[in-house]
Amino acid sequence: MNDNARIEAFIIKFGSFAPKRYSYGEIKKMINKFNDKLGQGGFGSVYKGKLPDGRLVAVKSLNETKSNGEDFMNEVASISRTSHVNIVTLLGFCFERSKRALIYEFMPKGSLDKFIYSQGTDNQGHQLEWKTLDDIAFGIARGLEYLHQGCNTRILHFDIKPHNVLLDENFCPKISDFGLSKLCKRKKSVVSMTGARGTAGYIAPEVFFSKFGGVSHKSDVYSYGMMVLEMVGGIDVEASQTSEIYFPSWIYKHLDQSMNLNLNEEITGEEEEITRKLIAVSLWCIQTNSLDRPSMTRVIDMLPGSIQSLELPPRPT
Known part of the structure; x- marks a missing residue:
C-alpha cells in the first residue's frame, strides 16, 4: 500500500474522531497565499492564518520530501485523542x-525558546x-502527566x-x-523503538543504550528535566552538546553556591528559592537510570513544595 492509500485508510478508520478536513485550496485561502510565515523547521513551515x-x-x-506520512499520522492520531489546557488544540488538517x-x-507568544536563551539575538533571555x-514548568508537567496518565x-x-x-x-x-x-497501552510501560528519536541534548540515555533500562514514559521525564534546567540556566542544551562542560554537572556544582546563574542578574530570596527548587526537581528527572526518575505525577507533587521538603538528588553521572 503506498503512502497516500495508507493515510487515506487511516483517516477513514479514525472516522468522527478525526478533526475537520480542509482542501488545499481552503488552506491557501486561510493563510493568505503563504504571506505570513511564523517559522521553519525540518518538517516544513508554519504560517499564520484565519478560519472562516x-x-x-x-x-x-x-x-x-521529508514526510513519509508517519509523522503526519502520528500527529493526527495522538493529538486528536487529547483535550487539555496544556496541550495545543488541533483544529483541522489537509x-x-x-x-x-x-x-x-494560534499561540500569540510563540515558542518558549524565544524567552529563555540569554544568547538570544534580541536579548530577550530572561x-x-x-x-x-x-x-510554565508546572503547566508543561501537567500536560505531560495528562499524556502519560490522563x-x-x-x-x-x-x-x-x-x-515545542x-x-x-x-x-x-x-x-x-x-x-x-x-x-x-496504559498498562504497557516499555515501548519498542527502532532507532533513536528526539533532539540531541534532550534524549534519555536508554533511547540510545538499552543497558540504562527500557524506553518508557520516563524518557519524556528526562527531556522535561533537561528543558527545565535550560529554563533556569538560560543555556541552549542542544548547542552546549559541543562544549566541554556537561551542563547538569556544572549546575549541580552551583546548587550549593550562590544561585546567581543568570548573567549577574540580581534575584530575590523568593526567586532563589524557586530556582533551587526547579533545579532539584530537574536533577531528579535526568537521573541516568530511568527507574530513579520520578513519574510526571510525582513531579507535579514536588513542584509546588519548598526546597526544604525536597531530598537533594544524587549528582548526575
Whole structure:
C-alpha cells in the first residue's frame, strides 16, 4: 500500500474522531497565499492564518520530501485523542495527495525558546519573571502527566524541548509537535523503538543504550528535566552538546553556591528559592537510570513544595 492509500485508510478508520478536513485550496485561502510565515523547521513551515469564523490559527505545512506520512499520522492520531489546557488544540488538517498540513490554534507568544536563551539575538533571555518560569514548568508537567496518565491511550511525546512548547497571551504553556510521538497501552510501560528519536541534548540515555533500562514514559521525564534546567540556566542544551562542560554537572556544582546563574542578574530570596527548587526537581528527572526518575505525577507533587521538603538528588553521572 503506498503512502497516500495508507493515510487515506487511516483517516477513514479514525472516522468522527478525526478533526475537520480542509482542501488545499481552503488552506491557501486561510493563510493568505503563504504571506505570513511564523517559522521553519525540518518538517516544513508554519504560517499564520484565519478560519472562516475569524479564529486565528497556525498552519503547519509539511515538507513533501521529508514526510513519509508517519509523522503526519502520528500527529493526527495522538493529538486528536487529547483535550487539555496544556496541550495545543488541533483544529483541522489537509491531506490532498502530496499536500499535507495541520491546523492548530494560534499561540500569540510563540515558542518558549524565544524567552529563555540569554544568547538570544534580541536579548530577550530572561525577560520572564521567575514566578512565570515556575508556572510554565508546572503547566508543561501537567500536560505531560495528562499524556502519560490522563488519556485512554498513553502518549509518549519523545521530543519535549523549548521549541515545542507554545505560549498563549497569558504565558500558559501548551505542548505541541507530536510528529515523533508513540501511542501505547496504559498498562504497557516499555515501548519498542527502532532507532533513536528526539533532539540531541534532550534524549534519555536508554533511547540510545538499552543497558540504562527500557524506553518508557520516563524518557519524556528526562527531556522535561533537561528543558527545565535550560529554563533556569538560560543555556541552549542542544548547542552546549559541543562544549566541554556537561551542563547538569556544572549546575549541580552551583546548587550549593550562590544561585546567581543568570548573567549577574540580581534575584530575590523568593526567586532563589524557586530556582533551587526547579533545579532539584530537574536533577531528579535526568537521573541516568530511568527507574530513579520520578513519574510526571510525582513531579507535579514536588513542584509546588519548598526546597526544604525536597531530598537533594544524587549528582548526575
